[in-house]
Amino acid sequence: MHILIALIVGLLFGLGLIVSGMTDPSKVIGFLDLAGRWNPSLAFVMGGAILVGLVAFRFAARRDRSLLGHAMRLPSGSLIDRRLVLGSLAFGVGWGLAGYCPGPALASLASGGAKPLIFGAAMVAGMVIFEVLERLAARRHKPA
Numbered sequence: 001m002h003i004l005i006a007l008i009v010g011l012l013f014g015l016g017l018i019v020s021g022m023t024d025p026s027k028v029i030g031f032l033d034l035a036g037r038w039n040p041s042l043a044f045v046m047g048g049a050i051l052v053g054l055v056a057f058r059f060a061a062r063r064d065r066s067l068l069g070h071a072m073r074l075p076s077g078s079l080i081d082r083r084l085v086l087g088s089l090a091f092g093v094g095w096g097l098a099g100y101c102p103g104p105a106l107a108s109l110a111s112g113g114a115k116p117l118i119f120g121a122a123m124v125a126g127m128v129i130f131e132v133l134e135r136l137a138a139r140r141h142k143p144a
Contacts, residue, residue, distance in 0.1 A: 002068055014107035020045040023108045025099025025115065032096050 021027045022045060030039030063072055095101050100108065100119045108116035 005068065013103065014110070017104045017107045022104040023100075023111070028099040028104075029096070 017023050021041065027039060027042065030037060031042040033039075057074070060066075060072060060074060066072055091101070098105075098115075098119050100116065102123060105116050105119045105123065109120060
């Protein structure tokens with residue numbers, strides 16, 4: 001049952017991304033082009049998402065179990081460190097260059113085309129490189 005609900009929620013999220021235009025790289029790049037032909041329409045999408053998120057997190061913070069009965073595991077970290085800043089910058093640069101972030105790229109795979117496929121492959125490659133580097137760093141810092 002949990003997998004079915006996750007599938008439905010994922011499909012609803014993907015449909016929302018498609019309807020809002022978040023899967024159109026030219027629209028996203030137009031939103032990020034503050035000095036050129038700025039397209040502010042995605043600001044309304046983001047604003048709506050932030051409002052929904054605020055309400056949902058306030059509701060979730062008062063609960064110890066999810067609606068499906070699982071233990072609530074909300075983020076607790078608030079540290080802003082070098083890794084967070086560099087990761088955010090890398091995400092932003094990738095978003096600006098490609099016009100995709102992970103959710104819209106996955107939703108765009110349904111429409112076919114090479115661009116979301118290339119972005120998805122690059123995203124997976126980046127994740128693999130990160131994991132390899134993390135494991136190497138962990139081995140170096142491991143006491144002998």
